[in-house]
Amino acid sequence: xxxxxxxxxxxxxxxxxxxxxxxxxxxxxxAVDTGEVIGIAGESGSGKTITALALFGLLPRGARVTxxxxxxxxxxxxxxxxxxxxxxxxxxxxxxxxxxxxxxPILPIGTQLTEHMRHHLGVSKAxxxxxxxxxxxxxxxxxxxxxxxxxxxxxxxxxxxxxAIAVALAAEPRLLVADEPTTALDVTVQAGMLRLxxxxxxxxxxxxxxxxxxLGVMSAIARRLCVMYAGRLAEAGPTAQLLASPRHPYxxxxxxxxxxxxxxxxxxxxxxxSPPSLGRIPDGCPFHPRCRYARASCxxxxxxxxxxxxxRLLTCPPDPLRAVS
Amino acid sequence: MTDPVLQLSSVAVEYRRRxxxxxAVDGVxxxxxxGEIVGLVGESGCGKSTLARAAVGLEPLAAGSVTFEGRPVTxxxxxxxxxxxxxxxxxxQDPYESLNPRRxxxxxxxxxxxxxxxxxxxxxxxxxxxxxxxxxxxxxxxxYPHxxxxxxxxxxAIARTLVARPSCLIADEPISALDAxxxxxxxxxxxxxxxxxxxxxVLVSHDLSVIRQVADRVAVMYLGRIVEIGDTGTVWDSPRHPYxxxxxxxxxxxxxxxxxxxxxxxxxxxxxxxxxxxxFHPRCPxxxxxxxxxxxxxxxxGGREIACHVRxxxxxxxxxxxxxxx
Numbered sequence: 001x002x003x004x005x006x007x008x009x010x011x012x013x014x015x016x017x018x019x020x021x022x023x024x025x026x027x028x029x030x031a032v033d034t035g036e037v038i039g040i041a042g043e044s045g046s047g048k049t050i051t052a053l054a055l056f057g058l059l060p061r062g063a064r065v066t067x068x069x070x071x072x073x074x075x076x077x078x079x080x081x082x083x084x085x086x087x088x089x090x091x092x093x094x095x096x097x098x099x100x101x102x103x104x105p106i107l108p109i110g111t112q113l114t115e116h117m118r119h120h121l122g123v124s125k126a127x128x129x130x131x132x133x134x135x136x137x138x139x140x141x142x143x144x145x146x147x148x149x150x151x152x153x154x155x156x157x158x159x160x161x162x163x164a165i166a167v168a169l170a171a172e173p174r175l176l177v178a179d180e181p182t183t184a185l186d187v188t189v190q191a192g193m194l195r196l197x198x199x200x201x202x203x204x205x206x207x208x209x210x211x212x213x214x215l216g217v218m219s220a221i222a223r224r225l226c227v228m229y230a231g232r233l234a235e236a237g238p239t240a241q242l243l244a245s246p247r248h249p250y251x252x253x254x255x256x257x258x259x260x261x262x263x264x265x266x267x268x269x270x271x272x273x274s275p276p277s278l279g280r281i282p283d284g285c286p287f288h289p290r291c292r293y294a295r296a297s298c299x300x301x302x303x304x305x306x307x308x309x310x311x312r313l314l315t316c317p318p319d320p321l322r323a324v325s
Numbered sequence: 326m327t328d329p330v331l332q333l334s335s336v337a338v339e340y341r342r343r344x345x346x347x348x349a350v351d352g353v354x355x356x357x358x359x360g361e362i363v364g365l366v367g368e369s370g371c372g373k374s375t376l377a378r379a380a381v382g383l384e385p386l387a388a389g390s391v392t393f394e395g396r397p398v399t400x401x402x403x404x405x406x407x408x409x410x411x412x413x414x415x416x417x418q419d420p421y422e423s424l425n426p427r428r429x430x431x432x433x434x435x436x437x438x439x440x441x442x443x444x445x446x447x448x449x450x451x452x453x454x455x456x457x458x459x460x461x462x463x464x465x466x467x468x469y470p471h472x473x474x475x476x477x478x479x480x481x482a483i484a485r486t487l488v489a490r491p492s493c494l495i496a497d498e499p500i501s502a503l504d505a506x507x508x509x510x511x512x513x514x515x516x517x518x519x520x521x522x523x524x525x526x527v528l529v530s531h532d533l534s535v536i537r538q539v540a541d542r543v544a545v546m547y548l549g550r551i552v553e554i555g556d557t558g559t560v561w562d563s564p565r566h567p568y569x570x571x572x573x574x575x576x577x578x579x580x581x582x583x584x585x586x587x588x589x590x591x592x593x594x595x596x597x598x599x600x601x602x603x604x605f606h607p608r609c610p611x612x613x614x615x616x617x618x619x620x621x622x623x624x625x626x627g628g629r630e631i632a633c634h635v636r637x638x639x640x641x642x643x644x645x646x647x648x649x650x651x
Contacts, residue, residue: 044504156592156593159592186368187533187586188572188575188588188589189368190575190577190586191574191575191577191585191588191589192588194585194586195585198585216576218579219577219580219583219584220584221583239581240582240583243579253506257506258579259534259538268508268510268512268535268538270509274474274506
């Protein structure tokens with residue numbers, strides 16, 4: 001079997017807080033193949049974004065990381081910042097939730113697009129310029145030549161997000177990490193965005209990790225899905241399977257919280273309570289205080305992800321939804 | 326039918342931008358009855374938030390009128406807001422910014438009682454009662470806003486508006502900043518309040534699926550105007566305005582089918598120079614020459630109103646078919 005493009009094994013990230021060190025990500029493993037879109041879902045505080053930052057070596061000062069992150073078989077953890085700089089942007093790139101934060105407000109778009117290319121690809125100024133115009137066309141910005149001379153403030157939110165993607169794509173990365181890429185966007189712009197990511201996957205064989213709490217977005221674009229809760233994997237497997245027959249009570253809860261057109265005027269079913277904050281993660285299964293299927297053992301025994309016959313991983317030994325699904 | 330609690334007639338709101346007038350809202354009629362939830366949806370820049378602000382008197386009107394329980398909603402100025410407008414309240418998007426971080430939650434909620442002339446003891450009692458009403462422990466009164474999650478803070482903001490015993494609430498993107506499970510909780514809470522307290526509720530959101538779940542009627546806005554309005558189920562299940570169709574088709578369904586949502590090319594035009602005729606025509610798959618010229622008026626088609634003469638014409642011909650279920 002060939003090595004996946006990205007292989008994360010037993011990743012644990014410990015962050016310093018006022019009350020000491022706490023695990024924000026706890027023993028997380030997943031892999032991404034070339035040309036594959038995977039999704040990481042969960043509420044805020046589930047460790048989604050910390051996982052993404054760990055891939056880039058961009059964790060807050062004082063964070064401790066153990067486990068392994070291998071890109072094409074080469075270990076990323078423990079690289080020097082110089083070595084990381086050669087990988088960031090070139091091999092893996094990131095699109096964040098806030099396009100305003102990703103673009104420099106007083107540099108023209110052209111400069112922001114070409115500096116990566118010149119640095120990573122060593123192309124000439126003219127070549128970089130024409131590639132940049134091509135990229136803007138790819139992300140469907142009208143009049144690319146004019147856009148290269150414009151500033152971020154001159155574009156709408158949706159266009160800025162597309163430009164931020166163009167910047168991320170400038171050095172032709174093999175893996176794009178998109179952290180809540182569409183959360184701030186209108187559904188129409190979001191639809192265009194999802195189609196763009198899918199096209200890039202097909203045309204360039206680019207792999208994408210989409211981080212979002214929106215299961216609709218996941219269903220549209222991610223082939224496989226990892227559901228995280230309190231820094232740990234709750235359930236992982238093919239998206240279609242997870243959404244059609246969730247086995248972890250948390251996955252079930254996330255799905256139930258979505259509006260269902262066919263259940264008109266029925267109240268939305270929400271998961272009671274809120275996710276635990278760092279440092280207050282319960283013993284045993286971290287979800288047990290909110291889980292309606294919890295039994296005594298859930299409060300004491302720490303569950304581990306177990307492979308199921310249908311190819312998914314489930315971190316819920318009682319498996320109360322087995323009969324239902 | 327009883328009189329609407331809130332009535333907007335031909336409302337227009339203008340901004341000035343570099344000396345030019347920009348009509349953010351252009352001739353909107355909308356009425357809200359007690360106990361009714363009206364959803365207001367549309368892309369960013371369509372004027373839905375401006376309309377919401379105008380409805381409570383936070384934006385001066387360029388034309389038209391807003392009445393609350395039959396009396397005019399006057400724009401907020403230096404003078405004290407008229408007593409009769411106390412029943413018209415607003416909830417804003419960001420529960421992190423709408424609460425004073427240096428005051429205890431109980432004080433924040435009790436303020437409303439004291440403003441209305443109640444005693445301090447009365448304020449403390451009402452605050453405890455309302456915090457419980459919105460699903461928080463009464464002990465929350467002694468904590469500060471930062472001790473709560475986003476969803477809980479939005480509950481506090483809602484409790485604060487309830488002090489005034491409102492008969493109409495305007496909620497501008499009240500759940501957009503919250504987590505998935507908190508979104509469901511707040512949407513449910515707003516729905517309950519509308520039913521229990523017989524509140525008229527205008528719910529502004531770019532999240533159509535939540536509107537679908539809780540709103541009785543939905544108004545779809547595009548570039549300052551309502552393009553389709555009607556019963557939520559009717560509009561959602563069989564949208565007739567091409568713009569509504571595009572919006573509904575763009576929502577990704579969490580069914581695991583792996584289907585990419587349909588794209589609506591183009592961006593919302595600059596409201597400073599809206600296209601002539603139908604404002605949607607540059608992006609509309611059905612656009613004809615006449616769409617460039619004819620200003621569209623809302624007209625009833627298939628149990629709702631749409632502002633599209635192309636569909637209105639074909640719609641009246643097709644109205645012989647049985648209504649779509651839902």
